[in-house]
Amino acid sequence: MPINWFPGHMVKTRRQIKENLKLVDAVIEIRDARIVKSSANPEIEELCGNKPRLILLNKSDLSEGAITKQWIKELSKGSIRAMEANSLTGAGLKNIKPELNNLLKEKLERQKNKGLVNITIRVMVVGIPNVGKSSFINKMAQNTIAKVGDRPGVTKNKQWIKTKMGIELLDTPGILWPKFDEETALSLAFTGAIKDEIMDTEELALKLVEHLQVLYPKELMERYKLDELSPSAIENLDNIAIKRGCIMSKNTIDYNRIAAILLDELRGGKIAKISLERP
Known part of the structure; x- marks a missing residue:
């Protein structure tokens, strides 16, 4: 990105x-x-x-x-x-x-x-x-x-x-x-320093799940009431969407809605106290 x-x-x-x-x-x-x-x-x-x-x-x-x-x-x-x-x-x-x-x-x-x-x-x-x-x-x-x-x-x-x-x-x-490189761009986008309007928020949410399942797996599971995490970020994103009722007709995932929820909750500190970068 x-x-x-x-x-x-x-x-x-x-x-x-x-x-x-x-x-x-x-x-x-x-x-x-x-x-x-x-x-x-x-x-x-x-x-x-x-x-x-x-x-x-x-x-x-x-x-x-x-x-x-x-x-x-x-x-x-x-x-x-x-x-x-x-x-x-x-x-x-x-x-x-x-x-x-x-x-x-x-x-x-x-x-x-x-x-x-x-x-x-x-x-x-x-x-x-x-x-x-x-x-x-x-x-x-x-x-x-x-x-x-x-x-x-x-x-x-x-x-x-x-x-x-x-x-x-x-x-x-x-x-x-x-x-700036992709990792920097992602960090800035996760926290809102780059406008959502110029980002693909669905891709951004998937990248966020990738980061959180490595850095904060327990907190991610607790926040979204997941019994376990899959190695696959898209599976975890789907499960989070299901838990939050982000489902459209024919049982398809509303990725736009769950992306907005994930980014909003990260930025508001609702998932956990999170440090995406270490010294």
Whole structure:
């Protein structure tokens, strides 16, 4: 399922990030805790260079806690720190200021030695579409300045947002990259970072069952009340459809309907706490 694209607004966003890096002290990169590798835009690494960066593993309430902690250990090195959070509830967000203070310790000390007080940390917020960037900004600002949507690509224009933490956020539109491999494309599609409208959701649901029967067989069986799993993903998908009553006339499977159910329940955390990628 290879996907190639690079919409014009993403070219513009790449340029914006590069131009505005000099305006900020650090970068907060938001990723999806369920797909930490696939939700990392490799261009961010290149664009940010040595700029201090805090990687926020968002939607951590939907991921497997032990694996999320492994990712935090793996990612935290040099001028990069990682932490988990839930932008909808605000869980973990109080730790952002201390983490930024540690990342910017030397710079902040220099400013204090110059007599500066009430220092505001300016941060650029980056991330691919639909990882919860707007929800994060709204929670930090305690209002709804940034428009939130459950579809990728809602945020379009640059804007600064003040917070009560002494942090000022520079919002940027979500940016994907020109080309990614099938596994990355699948992970992004599973979690909704790629619009369902451009995907074959029936094929996507089958691929999802393939992944879950390997990574989370017990949870898959429990959620859909299956007595056992077949080595065949299509058989498992059919059995799930039967259990959920996704049957059309002449006892044929309504694959479109069961695909919608599976993807919705994965994204809503109803199947289990799931981490599709390991460090």
